[in-house]
Amino acid sequence: MFSSLSQKSRVVIAFACVYFFWGSTYSVIRIANAHLAPPLVGAIRTLFSALLIGGICLMRGIRLRVSFRAAWRLALVGVLIMTANNVLLIWAETKVATGYASLVIAMIPILIALMETTLPGGERMNLRGWLGTLLGALGMLVLLWPTLHRAHGSEQRSLFGFLLLFGAALSFAVGSVLMRRFDLQVDTFVATAWQIGSAGVVNLILATAGGCFRTAQWTTSELLAIVYLAVFGTVVGLSAYIYLLQNVAVTKVSTYAFVNPIVAVLIGVALFHERLAPAELAGMALIVASVATVILSRRTSAATPSDPLLEFPIEE
Numbered sequence: 001m002f003s004s005l006s007q008k009s010r011v012v013i014a015f016a017c018v019y020f021f022w023g024s025t026y027s028v029i030r031i032a033n034a035h036l037a038p039p040l041v042g043a044i045r046t047l048f049s050a051l052l053i054g055g056i057c058l059m060r061g062i063r064l065r066v067s068f069r070a071a072w073r074l075a076l077v078g079v080l081i082m083t084a085n086n087v088l089l090i091w092a093e094t095k096v097a098t099g100y101a102s103l104v105i106a107m108i109p110i111l112i113a114l115m116e117t118t119l120p121g122g123e124r125m126n127l128r129g130w131l132g133t134l135l136g137a138l139g140m141l142v143l144l145w146p147t148l149h150r151a152h153g154s155e156q157r158s159l160f161g162f163l164l165l166f167g168a169a170l171s172f173a174v175g176s177v178l179m180r181r182f183d184l185q186v187d188t189f190v191a192t193a194w195q196i197g198s199a200g201v202v203n204l205i206l207a208t209a210g211g212c213f214r215t216a217q218w219t220t221s222e223l224l225a226i227v228y229l230a231v232f233g234t235v236v237g238l239s240a241y242i243y244l245l246q247n248v249a250v251t252k253v254s255t256y257a258f259v260n261p262i263v264a265v266l267i268g269v270a271l272f273h274e275r276l277a278p279a280e281l282a283g284m285a286l287i288v289a290s291v292a293t294v295i296l297s298r299r300t301s302a303a304t305p306s307d308p309l310l311e312f313p314i315e316e
Contacts, residue, residue: 010243010247011244011247011248013240014240014241014243015240015244017236017237017240018244018253018256019256019259019260019263020263021232021233021236021237021240022233022237022256022260022263023102023256023259023260023262023264024232024263024264024267025229025233026093026098026099026101026102026264026267026268027098027267027271027272028225028229029041029089029090029093029098029225030093030098030272031221031222031225032090032222032229033093033222034219034221034222035216035217035219035222036212036216036218036222037207037212037215037216038087038088038090038091039087039203039206039207039210039212040203040207040212040213040216041090042083042086042090042200042203042206042207043200043203043204043207044226045226045229045230045234046082046196046197046199046200047197047200047203047204048226048230049196049200049234049235050193050196050200052230052231052235053189053193053234053235054197056235057189057190057193060189062187062189062190063190064193064194066186066190066194070184070186070194071194073178073184074184074186074191074195074198075194075195075198076175076178077175077195078175078195078196078197078198078199079198079202080171080172081171081172081175081176081199082195082196082199082200082203083199083202083203084167084168084171085171086168086199087203087206088164088165088167088168089101089164089165089168091164092161092162092164092165092168093161094161095161096158096161096162096165097268097276098264098265098268098272098274099261099268099269099274099276099284100161100276100280101161101165101264102265103143103265103284103287103288104162104165104169105169105261106257106287106288107136107140107169107287107291108172108173108176108257109254109257109291109294109295110132110136110291110294111169111170112173112176113125113129113294114133115173115177116177119177125294125297126297128293128294128296128297129293129294129297131293132289132290132293132294132297133290134290135286135290135293136290136291138286139284139285139286139287139290140283142279142282142283142286143279143280143283143284143287144159144162145279146279146280192238254295255292255295257295258288258289258291258295261284261288265284
C-alpha cells in the first residue's frame, strides 16, 4: 500500500515517522526504566532491534558477513552510540525530565561540528556555524541556570543528570565522527545490525554483571515500551530516515534534530505533566535555534558517510 502512494505522500509520512517516533522515545524510555535498570533496558532493546534488522537483511538477500577489520570498527561505533550513549541516556532519565533530556541530546550536531573543525581534514564551520555554537552554549547556560543557582537537593540530582546526558551526547558524537573516518563500504542495514548487535552483547554483559536481572520487576507496560523502542524507535524510524536521505536534501532531513526536542517536551507535558521553568523554556528556545543554525550552515555538498544513520544524532 505504501508503494502505491505518490512520492510526496511517502516523504510526508517518512518525516512524520522520524519526527514523532524519534521524539517520543524519550517518554517511552521513562516508562521502560520504571522498574528495570538502564543496562537491562538497553540490552533487551538493542538485541531485539538487531534481530529485526538482521531479519530485514536476510529478507533482502543481503549477507551479514563482513571483514574482521569492518567488524571491530562497527562494534566500536555500536558500543559508543548504543551502549555508552543509550545507557547513559536511560540512566539520566531517572534524574531529569524527558524534555530536559531531549534538549541536551539535541546538542550532538554541535559537538560533531566542533570535532570536525578541530580534526585534520574535517569540515570547517563557517561564521553561521560558529554563531550557532555560541548560541547553543548560551542556551545550555540558561538551561542549567536554575540548577547552578540552587545547587542542593533536587538541583544536585539534576546536575548529575545533566552530566550523564552530556556524556551520552559526547559518546554519540565521537562514534559519529569515527564512523565518518572509517568510511566502511558496508550496506547500511548490515552496518546497523553489527553496531546494534555488538552494543546488545555489551549491554547484556553489563546487565548480568550488575545483577540487573535479579532486581528487575517485569511489567507489561515496560515490556511494551521496550518493544516500541525497538520496532518504532529503531526499525521504523531508521527505515524512514534512510528513505528521506535517499530522496530529500540532507539539510531538510536533519531538521528532525531540532524538531524532536519540541515533540519530546510536548509529550512529556501531556503524559507526565512535566513543566520546564521559565529559564529552561528560554534555554530550550536558544538550543533549538542554535541546532537549526549549525545544521543549516553545513555545506550540502559534504559527503554522506557510509552509514547515513550516523550523519546526525538519531533517537535515543
